[in-house]
Amino acid sequence: MKKKLIALGLVVAMLFALTACGGSNGDEGASSTSSSSEATGSTAEKVQFVVPYDEDPGTADVAKTTEFYALPLNMFDRLVESVTVAPGKSELVPGLAETWEVSDDGLVYTFHLRKGALFQNGDEVKAEDVYFTFDRMLDPATEGLNTDFFDMISGAEARMNGEADSTEGIKIVDDYTLEITLDEPFGPFVAGLATPAGSVYCKKAVLEAGDQFGIDPALTVGSGPFKLAEWTVNDKIVLEAFDNYWGGRAQYDELVLKIVPDAETARMLFESGEIDVFNCDMARSQIPYFESNDKWKELIVSGPRVGVYYICLNQSIEPLGDVRVRKALQMAIDRENMLAQMFYGKGQLVNGIMPPGLYGYNSDLPEIPYDPEAAKALLAEAGYPDGFAFEVAQETDSPNTLKINEIIQSDLAKIGVDVTITQLDESTFFGIRKTGELPSYYSSWSADFNDPDNFIYTFFTEKNAVSRSFNYVNADIQQKIEDARIMTNAEERIATYQEIEKTIVHDDAAWIPLFELDHLFVVQPYVKNYTVAWNGWSDQSYYSIQIEK
Incomplete structure (x- = not known):
């Protein structure tokens, strides 16, 4: 990884x-x-790098x-x-x-x-x-x-x-x-x-x-x-x-690794010098504070996540079986506003499944526009001129996800779609999801390894499309996903994945891509050579860190 x-x-x-x-x-x-080996004397003389872990x-x-x-x-x-x-x-x-x-x-x-x-x-x-x-x-x-x-x-x-x-x-x-x-x-x-x-x-x-x-x-x-x-x-x-x-x-x-479950506590420990790095993913509301603080603003280290935030559309729940309805939902979400409201604009919009930085990323995919009027026209063409009822699911005790879903609710109301937000405990959420019967939902995926298979296969094979409640069915594309896994010609393989991606997202509108986020860390001034992991994980190797006190 x-x-x-x-x-x-x-x-x-x-x-x-x-x-x-x-x-x-x-x-x-x-x-x-x-x-x-702990009993080797005082630890006061030892140079430590202290990382909060939630x-x-x-x-x-x-x-x-x-x-x-x-x-x-x-x-x-x-x-x-x-x-x-x-x-x-x-x-x-x-x-x-x-x-x-x-x-x-x-x-x-x-x-x-x-x-x-x-x-x-x-x-x-x-x-x-x-x-x-x-x-x-x-x-x-x-x-x-x-x-x-x-x-x-x-x-x-x-x-x-x-x-x-x-x-x-x-x-x-x-x-x-x-x-x-x-x-x-x-x-x-x-x-x-x-x-x-x-x-x-x-x-x-x-x-x-x-x-x-x-x-x-x-x-x-x-x-x-x-x-x-x-x-x-x-x-x-x-x-x-x-x-x-x-x-x-x-x-x-x-x-x-210092166990600090509370983000505010972690920030206070960081500012008092008791921990050496603050992960802004623990509390993104702190980003403006750090960026405007003369002490910290030059000590922010950032890097893009090789990951994508998206909305799953469960095609087995009508009227999502109609591609025109799915395309209308794609165009009705103001992704730029969502990125600005929720993440202070720290990221970029994506138009596919594979995010920037992933091997095989296609920067030439068509942009999905924010166009509520065109979305309304598509719904009318599909037989829903007055909209329809639409359910989205999420886990309980996830306030940020709730805020995202409320933005989705507000955006879709503009095209007549009435969104109900259903909150489920974690085990129920994932238990229903694997049966293919979970309503549509907002989620994210970051790379485990740098290959299109980690994204395309994970979501859209026949088996995984059900277990993640997409219920996407396209026999030709799903066979191509299986075929791409065993291709030995790298150029042919990447071209196949890019064709698959374009069909799934732009022709079949099987999911709504949102954005890739930047990962921000604030480090103490004596911490040198801190590098954001290529895939944006918070977990990473700290071997290369240097401490210069």
Whole structure:
């Protein structure tokens, strides 16, 4: 998934990338555990980088979480890393794999591990560890939550179904060589391995830790630039710089995740100097304050999210089955006003599914205009001159989403559409959504890996179109989505995705694209080299940070 800037090793890694492959979010009495390395003396002399985190992540094990990635991105390495090379731009570079090759038929990937990369227990990273990690994710006993990054591997389905004791398509060639065979070509495979899901674990440490791996600092071992040292539940997590990190020791001593659920508290802690960065996503209402404050306005670091905000239209609920109605709704939303009202204009409108910065982004898509009169004409043509009743759903306890939906309600009222906003608890919302029966809704999606598949396939295959309550049906386009996954010609593949996107959004009006947002952080003046992750996640690697007090 993401970002791993390497202070000393990045230049070398970038050079490797050129030849690597060919053809990628304090309860009283809370328990506290720490490793023996904590008892090394006073922490007063240690240089810390303190980051607010709005919820205790519960685990560092990516087999057990799909939401909280700050720990794995800093504690573990992946075979391949996705680094931020410019705002909203990424590049795949070598991680634990120095080089890799892909067979001509796009089925066999051979990874050559760097020698001398160590786990934090002193063991060298070997191919056996990589095999164990990936096979563990697919093992049904693990109940892994990120199997979709590996289910294209030959034998993965049999492993997940309990029909096999190992994953046939993963082969240890020797201590430093791993071969992975896919059932079919899959263009984004390497990019997927660069996500947190691809984090590599020490086999010996995981087996010794059992169900405490990713929880107990003394039993959780990685090969990344920071090692887990202390975890006080709902208070803070302390990670220490790993002296023997293969890319070079981090330039500060401790990374601290401070659990701060309340945005106002986080802002006060930041202004008092108790935390080192303020994520404006925690409270976008603070953006004008920071931008007008002489102390902070020059310390704002921003970058575009590689993500898109959108409105899902459930085509199985009439009259949304009529493309003219869907196009009318597209033109009736004042997206520019929504961006200005809700997000202070910090972003840009998008006209498709793939956002700027994503591999394959098409900047030449037609603009969707704000045109209420044209929308009214389309509704009249479709047989709804007086409008219709329209329901939108959202989760409860989401005031920002409610405000967005109220803007939608106001805009659509201008063309005679009467919007009802239905609020559901989280489990009910997602439970109904997966059946295909959830009313239309506003949501967002940010890139996990830099490939069109992460957006197009996620929403519009036959299965996913139902499970996300789009109920989009276009057999030709849905077959093309499946075909694009296995194309080995990059230019042909991107052209296919751009054709698919134009049809879905502009011909079939299957969803309403809104905007991409900028991600803003405010940093303390002594924090240097802070980079916004290319995909706009709040969770990112902090290895490249420098603290100059």
